[in-house]
Amino acid sequence: MDTKIEFITIVGCANAGKSSLLNSLVGEKIAIVSSKPQTTRTRITGLVTENETQYVFMDTPGVHKAKTKLGEHMNKAVKDSVTDVDLILMVADVTKKVSDNDISIINSFKKNDNVILILNKIDLIKDKEDIALKIAEFNSKYDFKAIIPISVIQNDGIDIVWEETKKYASDGPHYFPDDSLTDQPERVLAGEIIREKILNLMHDEIPHGIAVTVEEMSERVNKNNEDILDISAVIYCERESHKGMIIGKGGAMLKQIGKLSREDLEHFFEIKVNLQCWVKVKEDWRNKEGLIRNLGLSNNSTNM
């Protein structure tokens, strides 16, 4: 059988719904999602193999005005991702004004790039005329191959995204095993699931200064003959005062983070999980190149 391959990058401003779209296209939650901007920090690959064709989707961090070295790495990951792909899916939140960041994303496209604009969150729009106006505004900025209004949350329009996406596959070998969903190692996925819970439970600057590493992940059989996955994770934060808040009164916050993470980890890995979380301080790590690299968050440490 002749095989086909297509590389697709998903770009856009922070919080537009890029990771939500990736999860919807892959049909499995492989990228964490939160209501806070700058949730995604590295390029995440999502894979769909259908008959002879493999689709390699790359979710990227939201473009934003970087205030830390980590932010600069995140923006660079986006710039790097738009070269040498078959298709770019640019995602914009239809409820937001066209921003400087949208324009800088559009300026990074070359004239002949295949770019489809996805206007997400149409479930929040009451007057459909507003969608038409947004389409006209974006239309004047770049020659998009298509503009598709969708709602990931309501699963509205995803079929059209697929229909348009499929046009850009070409002959070539598959890059990943046909049954893979992502290239993220299991430890990275586990760490991200824990970070998502912290993003949802904590406020202000704290969640943005969190990094999670999984130090141990191993399976064993317990005395009741059940399979258990032992996971030991370290939650890094930027200040001693943040550490106290992550642990919470009498350990209540850490307990809650642990409980929600364990439930999600058990669902994802389909096995009973025993989770241990430790909290450590790495002063101002988001501005230290060595620490960013050690935590696997620099461009050179992503795995493609």
Ligand SMILES: Nc1nc2c(ncn2[C@@H]2O[C@H](COP(=O)(O)OP(=O)(O)OP(=O)(O)O)[C@@H](O)[C@H]2O)c(=O)[nH]1
């Ligand atoms: N109402 C509505 N909310 C949505 C929709 N799609 C995503 N969201 C919400 O928008 C927020 C951001 O979603 P993400 O998928 O994390 O956005 P992102 O573009 O990956 O964000 P970053 O990784 O921070 O750049 C979350 O709270 C989602 O639940 C949608 O179709 N409608």
Ligand SMILES: [Mg+2]
């Ligand atoms: Mg994201």
